[in-house]
Amino acid sequence: MRVTTRKPPIGSLRRDAQRNRAALLDAARAVFAEEGLDAALEGIARRAGLAIGTLYRHFPTRMDLVGAVMAEKKRAWIKAAEAAVVMEPAWDGLTFFLERVCELQAGDLGFNDIASMRFPYAAGIEAARKRAYDLGRRIVERAQAEGSLRPDIAAEDVAFIVWAHSRVSEATYAVDPQAWRRYLALTLDGLRATAANPLPVPPLRPRQVLRAQLRLGRRRLR
Amino acid sequence: MRVTTRKPPIGSLRRDAQRNRAALLDAARAVFAEEGLDAALEGIARRAGLAIGTLYRHFPTRMDLVGAVMAEKKRAWIKAAEAAVVMEPAWDGLTFFLERVCELQAGDLGFNDIASMRFPYAAGIEAARKRAYDLGRRIVERAQAEGSLRPDIAAEDVAFIVWAHSRVSEATYAVDPQAWRRYLALTLDGLRATAANPLPVPPLRPRQVLRAQLRLGRRRLR
DNA sequence: CCGAAATCGGAGGGCTACCTCAGGTTGTAG
DNA sequence: CTACAACCTGAGGTAGCCCTCCGATTTCGG
Numbered sequence: 001m002r003v004t005t006r007k008p009p010i011g012s013l014r015r016d017a018q019r020n021r022a023a024l025l026d027a028a029r030a031v032f033a034e035e036g037l038d039a040a041l042e043g044i045a046r047r048a049g050l051a052i053g054t055l056y057r058h059f060p061t062r063m064d065l066v067g068a069v070m071a072e073k074k075r076a077w078i079k080a081a082e083a084a085v086v087m088e089p090a091w092d093g094l095t096f097f098l099e100r101v102c103e104l105q106a107g108d109l110g111f112n113d114i115a116s117m118r119f120p121y122a123a124g125i126e127a128a129r130k131r132a133y134d135l136g137r138r139i140v141e142r143a144q145a146e147g148s149l150r151p152d153i154a155a156e157d158v159a160f161i162v163w164a165h166s167r168v169s170e171a172t173y174a175v176d177p178q179a180w181r182r183y184l185a186l187t188l189d190g191l192r193a194t195a196a197n198p199l200p201v202p203p204l205r206p207r208q209v210l211r212a213q214l215r216l217g218r219r220r221l222r
Numbered sequence: 223m224r225v226t227t228r229k230p231p232i233g234s235l236r237r238d239a240q241r242n243r244a245a246l247l248d249a250a251r252a253v254f255a256e257e258g259l260d261a262a263l264e265g266i267a268r269r270a271g272l273a274i275g276t277l278y279r280h281f282p283t284r285m286d287l288v289g290a291v292m293a294e295k296k297r298a299w300i301k302a303a304e305a306a307v308v309m310e311p312a313w314d315g316l317t318f319f320l321e322r323v324c325e326l327q328a329g330d331l332g333f334n335d336i337a338s339m340r341f342p343y344a345a346g347i348e349a350a351r352k353r354a355y356d357l358g359r360r361i362v363e364r365a366q367a368e369g370s371l372r373p374d375i376a377a378e379d380v381a382f383i384v385w386a387h388s389r390v391s392e393a394t395y396a397v398d399p400q401a402w403r404r405y406l407a408l409t410l411d412g413l414r415a416t417a418a419n420p421l422p423v424p425p426l427r428p429r430q431v432l433r434a435q436l437r438l439g440r441r442r443l444r
Numbered sequence: 445c446c447g448a449a450a451t452c453g454g455a456g457g458g459c460t461a462c463c464t465c466a467g468g469t470t471g472t473a474g
Numbered sequence: 475c476t477a478c479a480a481c482c483t484g485a486g487g488t489a490g491c492c493c494t495c496c497g498a499t500t501t502c503g504g
Contacts, residue, residue: 013450014450014451014500015500015501015502016450016500017452017501020452035441040490040491040492041492042490042491043491050453051452051453051454052453052492053452053453053493053494053495054452054453056492056493056494057450057451057452116393153408157405157408159393160390160404160405163386163389163390163392163393164385164386164387165386166389167338167385167386167388167389168385168386170437171338171385171434171435171437171438172426172430172434174433174437175426175430175433175434176423176430178423179426181422182379182422182423182424182425183379183382185419185420185421185422186379186409186412186413187408187409187412189411189412189417189418190408190409190410190412190413190417191408191412194416194417195411195414195416197410197411199404199408200400200403200404200407201398201400201401201403201404202404204394204397204398208394208397208398208401211396212393212394212396212397213393215392215396215397216392216393219257235481236470236471236472236479236480236481237471238471238480238481239471242482262461262462263461263462263463264461264462265461273482273484274461274463274483274484275481275483275484276481276482276483278462279480279481279482
């Protein structure tokens with residue numbers, strides 16, 4: 001007698017579970033985009049037409065769901081940075097990077113949160129942010145070496161742009177989905193070497209950026 | 223028989239009520255500053271050492287409390303604009319105005335909300351914002367007439383700065399209370415006529431600014 | 445077509461916040 | 475000192491959300 005019992009491949013899901021998981025991700029994508037990462041999980045389940053228990057079975061913690069929803073955007077973020085860091089002239093790399101990040105942020109409050117806060121217990125997200133910020137540093141330094149980016153800027157100042165943009169797109173996206181481009185262009189004009197006037201205070205230190213990112217999070221999650 | 227009953231002057235309060243009202247305002251000032259205008263009213267009452275019913279007796283709606291707490295800052299806002307609009311050169315008026323507004327926003331999430339959202343049912347606040355925005359328009363136009371401010375800016379673009387700054391100071395204030403000055407300086411460098419490069423999209427129309435302000439509010443209040 | 449395992453539903457307990465109101469307390473005019 | 479209006483309290487009803495748990499349902503290999 002042969003034991004032909006074939007277990008389903010590890011990690012595979014029953015068909016209904018696959019369907020439900022996909023529905024949850026779709027709903028979460030939409031809701032997180034509209035409301036941010038602090039959206040009500042019950043609302044997501046409702047929108048997916050499923051019970052709250054099902055959501056928790058698939059994603060035991062909020063961050064599990066967030067991680068799954070944001071996976072693609074996270075990859076796009078890194079890819080943009082990797083492309084930007086080898087562009088020539090380096091100024092184009094900088095503008096490409098910032099434009100791409102802002103594009104990802106536009107109309108997606110969830111990704112805004114990803115880009116501007118920290119989530120100490122979500123390793124995947126933290127890794128992506130660290131990678132993006134490290135690449136950002138090199139992008140900045142290359143543009144400075146080339147002479148196009150004002151030399152009194154620090155890589156840490158990029159965080160300002162991300163924070164600022166998150167609010168701008170939150171306000172304007174529904175009203176004019178392209179409006180943020182105008183604001184980003186103004187910002188870029190202030191970053192050119194030719195625009196430089198003395199800055200009143202030194203940049204944040206890397207540690208301070210991290211603390212500032214945590215601060216944003218404290219208000220809304222967990 | 224003479225009726226000598228002297229009613230207390232209209233609007234005057236019993237001494238204990240005066241004390242309590244002041245305590246509520248103090249607590250609300252602190253809590254709104256830390257958490258924004260959507261802070262829990264029960265937390266404010268708790269912090270004032272009073273029962274929630276007392277808070278509601280003094281301030282029947284949240285906006286009554288907000289209005290009372292923000293009165294001074296509202297006046298400071300208008301005063302800054304009125305001073306700026308007659309400064310010479312006009313560029314100094316513009317920078318003074320923006321710096322002053324950002325200073326008011328810094329470390330006060332409540333005033334950030336006042337400056338960047340709309341509250342259709344709070345007439346006093348709406349009047350102040352309208353006045354500030356009207357003066358802002360003249361400040362912008364004067365600086366353009368003088369040639370110091372780039373001509374492709376619209377008064378509506380000032381709203382971008384307020385929105386952006388609200389997030390920047392939210393993130394950074396606790397970590398470095400002066401950091402926002404650096405970001406504002408960068409922004410100003412992008413506004414100089416000498417920094418101008420073509421902008422990709424037209425400014426928001428006044429109506430769109432109003433709608434965008436409402437949008438920010440929808441997420442957090444009422 | 446059966447039965448075990450996987451999955452699902454949704455009630456339920458816990459929490460926090462909103463806002464109201466009836467009953468007790470306090471300030472003050474006279 | 476008194477009486478009453480003004481004031482204060484905090485329990486209580488409503489609501490939304492979190493997260494868990496277990497009985498009911500569904501899937502799927504054999």
